Amino acid sequence: METHDLPTPSQVRGVLPFIHHLEKQREWIDRCHTLSRTPSEPIVVSRLRRALDLHGVILEDFDWGEWDDGYELAGDFRAIASADLRLLCRMVTAHVRADRFVRGHFHNVCRNGVMWAILRRMEQLVEGGAAVSGSVHSPLASEFH
Numbered sequence: 001m002e003t004h005d006l007p008t009p010s011q012v013r014g015v016l017p018f019i020h021h022l023e024k025q026r027e028w029i030d031r032c033h034t035l036s037r038t039p040s041e042p043i044v045v046s047r048l049r050r051a052l053d054l055h056g057v058i059l060e061d062f063d064w065g066e067w068d069d070g071y072e073l074a075g076d077f078r079a080i081a082s083a084d085l086r087l088l089c090r091m092v093t094a095h096v097r098a099d100r101f102v103r104g105h106f107h108n109v110c111r112n113g114v115m116w117a118i119l120r121r122m123e124q125l126v127e128g129g130a131a132v133s134g135s136v137h138s139p140l141a142s143e144f145h
Helices: 009-013 017-024 026-034 043-054 077-082 085-098 105-111 114-126 139-144
Strands: none
Touching: 009 114, 017 043, 017 114, 043 085, 043 105, 077 085, 077 114, 085 105, 085 114, 105 114
16 A cells, blocks of 8 residues: 655755756667667666655655556557656656666666656656646657657
8 A cells, every 4th residue: 555655845956957958868878778789877867766766756755666557558659648746756756666677768768758758757747837838848858659
């Protein structure tokens, strides 16, 4: 049973600068992924992972392995665009924890725009929709869709 509180708007704002970092460092994130057989993780990805934990976005007692809809929802840009904060935190938690079993998973969701879209949707929610107009479809994911 999930009892963990959701992050406060202030805590969510603590991870929002990574929207810009993911956009700005896209080429480096891609290069780290393609230059080696075992992708090395760019520092921005490592720092994002730490910030998500530090700011309470990763739900400690969420059993992501038992989340039946999680696999389909966690990378679905349409689901992300309409998700509430609880669903977004579940998605983040699932992506971070999946990386323990599939090395490079979190790096890949940063690379393909999924994390960017999740952070943009969080921004919309905590800023009352004023911060972002239009969709949360990631410009980082254009070649993947």
